[in-house]
Amino acid sequence: MEVLNDNDLVSQIKQIPDRMAFKIGDVAKIAGIKTHVLRYWESEFEVLTPKKSDHNQRMYSRKDVETVLIIKKLLYKDRFSIEGAREALRKLKAEIRKDKPMREIIKSHTKVRRKAEALIEELKKLKIKLQV
Helix, strand or coil: HHEEEEEEHHHHHCCCCCCCEHHHHHHHHHHCCCCCHHHHHHHHCCCCCCEEECCCCEEEEEEEEHHHHHHEEEEEEEECCHHHHHHHHHHHHHHHHHHHCCHHHHHHHHHHHHHHHHHHHHHHHHHHHHHH
């Protein structure tokens, strides 16, 4: 899906620390947004449902953090409305269910992109040789 065809998003997802859980402040910092924005998004996007700790603190999974980054991209970069972003997330979720987990899709996309970049470099070298 085109949502995942974004180098900035892929880079941000790769930079998420390898942890079991994240507090709301951690997620806000990773995503570059305010905590009240996260709370609002929880009320608007059913796919964003962090667990609550024994002390009633929100605890986000890595998948939740990835979802936050995707929502941010849809709203801020792609300029979707809340409803448009909801629909895009529904489609993405359906596509992922049919295919592979998100990380596998991103890995696959990255491999293809690297191969394409290598081929472009080879073509540039061949073009230079042909011009000589």
